[in-house]
Amino acid sequence: MKTAEEILARIKTALPEAGVEVAPNPSPSAQHSLLLSPASAVAVASFLRDDAELSLDYCSNATGVDWPGKEITEKVKVAKLVEGVETLVEEAVKRVEPGYLEAVYHLYSVKHARREIAGPVVLRMRTGNRTDQVTLPSLTPVWRSVEFQEREIFDLFGIVFAGHPDLRRILMWDEYEDHPMRKDYIDPDDYEYEPTPHDEVLKRAEMRKTEATV
Amino acid sequence: MTATAFKTYRPPVMEVSEAGDELLEVAMGPHHPSTHGVFRMDVALDGERVVKLKPVFGYLHRNHEKIAEKASYLASMPYTDRLDYFCSLTNNWAYALAVEKLAGLEVPERAEYIRVITAELTRIQNHASAIGFLMQEMGASGTPLMYAFREREKILDLFEELTGSRMMCNYMRFGGCRVELPSGWLEKVKTVVSGLPHFIDETEALLTGNEILMARSQGVGVLKPDLAVNAGVTGVMLRCTGVNYDIRKVDHYGIYDRFKFRVPLGDHGDIYDRYMLRVLEMRESVEILKQALKDIPAGPIMDPKSKIRGFRPKPGEAYGRIEAPKGELGFYLISDGSPNPYRYRVRPPSLINLTILEDMCLGQNVADVVLIFGSVDIVLGEVDR
Numbered sequence: 164m165k166t167a168e169e170i171l172a173r174i175k176t177a178l179p180e181a182g183v184e185v186a187p188n189p190s191p192s193a194q195h196s197l198l199l200s201p202a203s204a205v206a207v208a209s210f211l212r213d214d215a216e217l218s219l220d221y222c223s224n225a226t227g228v229d230w231p232g233k234e235i236t237e238k239v240k241v242a243k244l245v246e247g248v249e250t251l252v253e254e255a256v257k258r259v260e261p262g263y264l265e266a267v268y269h270l271y272s273v274k275h276a277r278r279e280i281a282g283p284v285v286l287r288m289r290t291g292n293r294t295d296q297v298t299l300p301s302l303t304p305v306w307r308s309v310e311f312q313e314r315e316i317f318d319l320f321g322i323v324f325a326g327h328p329d330l331r332r333i334l335m336w337d338e339y340e341d342h343p344m345r346k347d348y349i350d351p352d353d354y355e356y357e358p359t360p361h362d363e364v365l366k367r368a369e370m371r372k373t374e375a376t377v
Numbered sequence: 378m379t380a381t382a383f384k385t386y387r388p389p390v391m392e393v394s395e396a397g398d399e400l401l402e403v404a405m406g407p408h409h410p411s412t413h414g415v416f417r418m419d420v421a422l423d424g425e426r427v428v429k430l431k432p433v434f435g436y437l438h439r440n441h442e443k444i445a446e447k448a449s450y451l452a453s454m455p456y457t458d459r460l461d462y463f464c465s466l467t468n469n470w471a472y473a474l475a476v477e478k479l480a481g482l483e484v485p486e487r488a489e490y491i492r493v494i495t496a497e498l499t500r501i502q503n504h505a506s507a508i509g510f511l512m513q514e515m516g517a518s519g520t521p522l523m524y525a526f527r528e529r530e531k532i533l534d535l536f537e538e539l540t541g542s543r544m545m546c547n548y549m550r551f552g553g554c555r556v557e558l559p560s561g562w563l564e565k566v567k568t569v570v571s572g573l574p575h576f577i578d579e580t581e582a583l584l585t586g587n588e589i590l591m592a593r594s595q596g597v598g599v600l601k602p603d604l605a606v607n608a609g610v611t612g613v614m615l616r617c618t619g620v621n622y623d624i625r626k627v628d629h630y631g632i633y634d635r636f637k638f639r640v641p642l643g644d645h646g647d648i649y650d651r652y653m654l655r656v657l658e659m660r661e662s663v664e665i666l667k668q669a670l671k672d673i674p675a676g677p678i679m680d681p682k683s684k685i686r687g688f689r690p691k692p693g694e695a696y697g698r699i700e701a702p703k704g705e706l707g708f709y710l711i712s713d714g715s716p717n718p719y720r721y722r723v724r725p726p727s728l729i730n731l732t733i734l735e736d737m738c739l740g741q742n743v744a745d746v747v748l749i750f751g752s753v754d755i756v757l758g759e760v761d762r
Contacts, residue, residue, distance in 0.1 A: 188694055189691065189693045190479055190481075190690070190692070190693020190712065191480065191693070192479055192693065192694070194478075194695060194696060221607075221609060221622075222609060223609060223705060223707060224707050224709055224724040226709055226720075226722040228720050269696050269707070271627075273606045276621070276622055277626075283696050285696070306607060307604075307607050307608040307609070307732060308608050308610075308732060310608075311434075311728055311729065311731070312728075312729070319442075332435075333435060334438040334440075334762075335438070336435065343443060
């Protein structure tokens with residue numbers, strides 16, 4: 164298996180304007196990933212699949228990751244006039260680092276399976292934010308294995324995959340509105356609450372009771 | 378487009394076929410004896426022929442991944458047993474392997490041997506039961522399944538003696554295994570393993586040349602190799618199309634490069650090939666077991682660097698995968714340095730092998746849908762998580 168840098172160099176010669184970077188992984192696993200820009204992701208993915216040298220024809224795993232926005236307090240030294248003298252004063256400045264959602268894909272090559280001991284090639288894509296810019300291009304046209312997995316990401320994380328042939332909820336029911344795998348998700352008290360005729364009867368009984376006491 | 382724009386989307390209902398005949402829509406499941414749990418297939422039929430099939434999941438969904446992200450690394454180990462409840466030891470292994478990659482732990486040699494022995498026993502009992510269930514669905518009520526369960530019982534007894542539980546084994550730990558083998562356990566394994574070839578011969582004598590099995594399974598549910606690779610199908614389902622991809626041979630995880638074993642490959646990609654491959658894989662597993670039981674060394678079973686309490690891997694991520702009996706089982710973990718995984722993802726072979734269910738069933742008779750589905754060999758605990 165080639166390292167992430169070598170694959171990046173290959174992508175850059177074939178697709179110079181792809182805008183791919185390496186996202187390093189400090190863990191002992193050393194599975195570094197390639198950060199794709201959503202605009203060119205499908206082109207890069209097709210290249211990785213079809214390139215004779217790489218032949219990453221098998222996308223094993225696709226999943227989402229939620230990175231909520233963080234409020235970071237930093238101490239900044241600011242020059243200020245204190246009693247007429249300009250001095251450096253420490254001030255706490257709050258800065259909000261915007262959050263984003265991420266889709267992660269793990270690729271292997273079945274064609275070159277026996278060539279070397281292979282680690283996964285990891286692709287990542289990031290959304291603009293977590294609320295209204297959550298669309299990413301679907302890689303289902305490139306690898307069909309992610310068809311259900313992208314539906315699952317859509318269901319549990321709320322990333323909308325443009326170009327997916329059948330984007331529906333897969334694990335939660337269709338009427339469900341939230342995305343449970345997000346970090347700021349709050350469990351409802353009753354998952355399957357629906358108003359029933361019984362509720363109406365109880366309400367009327369309650370009303371009659373209050374009328375009787377008045 | 379916002380994320381909620383799709384919430385009420387439903388696929389269009391087809392009413393008339395190309396020939397102008399009316400189509401019959403059948404909901405197979407969620408309570409259907411053949412569906413191995415709660416799973417639904419929305420099937421549209423033109424006479425007996427399947428023209429549309431949409432699988433519907435989620436009846437057993439409990440958000441395994443979210444629960445694991447709220448628990449410590451070790452606390453998720455017993456929970457992995459519940460994914461594919463037929464193969465808890467391979468689930469344990471896949472999770473332990475991913476965490477070992479994440480934390481950089483080494484596994485002692487004896488523990489690796491124990492892992493191989495338990496995993497191959499798991500594979501045998503899974504394949505035996507899968508064949509049994511498939512035959513049950515084909516109408517061979519009882520005998521093949523009972524033969525399989527008789528053998529499975531012996532293997533589960535071994536698991537019970539080793540781990541304290543028959544199905545929910547919770548045996549592996551990060552950097553080794555939980556407890557040393559009970560005295561005399563290896564001898565018992567040898568006895569069981571020496572009886573397995575007889576069981577496999579018996580199954581083959583009963584089934585391999587059986588006319589009904591051949592008539593119902595040959596050329597049914599054919600899968601093409603290109604589609605299988607592109608759709609991420611793994612395990613027996615992939616190899617029945619002739620694609621030589623076994624993660625034991627590809628990744629050499631554990632100590633699989635020390636054993637001599639062959640990878641059976643199919644030729645036609647139909648149900649009969651899947652049945653045959655399971656039989657042949659059982660035979661190869663017996664070979665691996667014989668070698669492992671001969672070579673198992675004495676020594677420690679845990680990495681001394683591994684910590685049970687206060688286990689906090691350094692920030693980073695890792696993807697670890699093994700060849701589980703049903704296909705590639707992977708775990709993807711992201712650590713942020715806290716005692717809980719920041720992201721915990723299971724790559725379920727059962728779910729992804731169902732991607733091509735519709736492709737295999739289109740144009741087949743409705744009675745064959747049950748067989749094709751049964752030949753995929755899924756467990757709903759893993760599909761829905």
